[in-house]
Amino acid sequence: MRKNSDERWPEILDVAGTMFAERGYSATSLQNIADELGILKGSLYYYIRSKDDLLYEVIRSVYWEGVANFRRLSTGDGTAAERLFAAVVGHVKYLTDNLIQTTVFLHEFERLSPARRRELSTLAYDELVRDLVVEGQAEGSFRGDVDASLVALAILGAANWVYRWYQDSGPSDGAQIGEVFADLFISGLAPRPQD
Amino acid sequence: MRKNSDERWPEILDVAGTMFAERGYSATSLQNIADELGILKGSLYYYIRSKDDLLYEVIRSVYWEGVANFRRLSTGDGTAAERLFAAVVGHVKYLTDNLIQTTVFLHEFERLSPARRRELSTLAYDELVRDLVVEGQAEGSFRGDVDASLVALAILGAANWVYRWYQDSGPSDGAQIGEVFADLFISGLAPRPQD
DNA sequence: CCTACCGATCGGTAGG
DNA sequence: CCTACCGATCGGTAGG
Known part of the structure; x- marks a missing residue:
């Protein structure tokens, strides 16, 4: 055919x-x-032209759409806490809605050629989350006694790890998981009485 | 030679x-x-006898030592919060102290034969963390409005993800990273005023 | 551990 | 010149 x-x-x-x-x-x-x-x-x-082309093409669109999605959610209206909530929920939902491609992106990224790895740097996500944490600290809605880069890596680790265990059959969907995670991190970032 | x-x-x-x-x-x-x-x-x-044997042998000891390490830390003396703190710190430190083997375990686990995957089930970690969260909720030191299994997956995601970005050259070592992560999650799990 | 190989399959390319 | 492939084979490598 x-x-x-x-x-x-x-x-x-x-x-x-x-x-x-x-x-x-x-x-x-x-x-x-x-x-x-x-x-x-x-x-x-x-x-x-090569097997590497195929890996690159699978990863490329899910990467750029994902970054655009994340950037849109993290730079909208609202407080940093509200945007972090929206970004985490949206990121986890995007991941579960595009589970296959996201799995390839997150698990096989290192198999790309070095030139293509530089083009699709995973640092984009790290920086977007870190910037949100820094903003929240400046606003006073997040505690200032934690390193924003480490917090960003914790958030992205929890969120990205979802590809390792998520199942469409439930019990939670991507948005529900994202809401629990976002709430947990935002609560953990709440300013403490002694500050 | x-x-x-x-x-x-x-x-x-x-x-x-x-x-x-x-x-x-x-x-x-x-x-x-x-x-x-x-x-x-x-x-x-x-x-x-096979290439799979080599993968299995690399993963086996780091898996069982890691589970034993985690179980010892999570079932010691102290409150559930204290033990969760110690277990997360100890787990991240174990990961960074054994970065190569842990990377193979976490990244190549699915390449093991099905029989060996069943033997070294990653569920062991999930259950240990979930049990700690459930205990903390029963004690009243953790909020009761979150699903303990989802919280466990968030904690393990953040902690396990460390293998993807950790560098011995710093700026933080495994224990320092673990302390920030543990504190963040324990703060996030604090009972809320309205509960 | 080595020598001497196997059945099959690898990513990639030929001319048409 | 192009699109959309085909049957056959390239130099090498896989696990055993």
């Missing part, structure tokens, strides 16, 4: 993403992907 | 662990490991 390129390319990205998420990038051969698509392995080279 | 088995075996585990942590299990060939050791690939089969 011949398909035109407009139909096939998203299908390739979908199949490759699913297999990379399940077996890992290095353990997935182009033959595996071609078999799943019902085409010959060599035919994949009409769409890509 | 022939070495006896007592010297060579830990050397094999060290080299394999380092390469699995850096390149990933699937992207590391037995030839890579043999080259680094200065022996022939086929000679590795004097020590192992």
Whole structure:
């Protein structure tokens, strides 16, 4: 069954993403992907120039959409606490709504070529969260006795780790998980009486 | 240069662990490991029966020692809050003190054969943390309006994620990171006025 | 641990 | 010149 390129390319990205998420990038051969698509392995080279291209393309859109989503939520109206809440909820929801691609991004990022790793730096997220924490500390809504960078890494660790255990079958969905996590961190960041 | 088995075996585990942590299990060939050791690939089969054996042996000891460490800290004397603090600090310190093996455990766990994955279930950690949260809620030192399992996953996410960004060159060491994280979560779990 | 290999599969490319 | 592949094979490597 011949398909035109407009139909096939998203299908390739979908199949490759699913297999990379399940077996890992290095353990997935182009033959595996071609078999799943019902085409010959060599035919994949009409769409890509190398296996690394395929990993890059799977990660690229989920990365840029995710950063844009996070930036929009973290730079809106409201206090830093309100924006941190919205950003954490939105980030976890984005992750669970795009679980396969996010899993590939978070688990296989280091398999990208060095040049592509620099392009899609994970530091973007770290900085957005850290800036929110710094703002909240300046506002006085967050305690000032903790290092904002470490707090940002704690928040992103808890949120990103969701890809390791989340199941669509429940009991909680992404938004619910995000709300619990955001509330926990914002409570933990509340200014203390002795400050 | 022939070495006896007592010297060579830990050397094999060290080299394999380092390469699995850096390149990933699937992207590391037995030839890579043999080259680094200065022996022939086929000679590795004097020590192992399969490549999976090597991954298992790298993960096994760091897993069981880590669980024992965590259990000792979480079931000692003191309140649930005190033990959660000690367990988080000890867990992060254990992770950074054994960064290579812990990275292999946390990143390559899914590459183990299904039987071995069942043997080294990551649920052990989840349950230990959840039990601490439940105890703290029963004691009244933790708020009761959050799901203990979700809180446990947030704590383990933040703590385990450390393997993704920790650097021995600083600025914080494992114990310092653990103290900030533990304090943040324990503050976040403090009973609220309206409860 | 080495020598001497195996069945199969790897990522990638040839001409048409 | 292009799109959308094919059958066959390249040099090397996989686990055993």
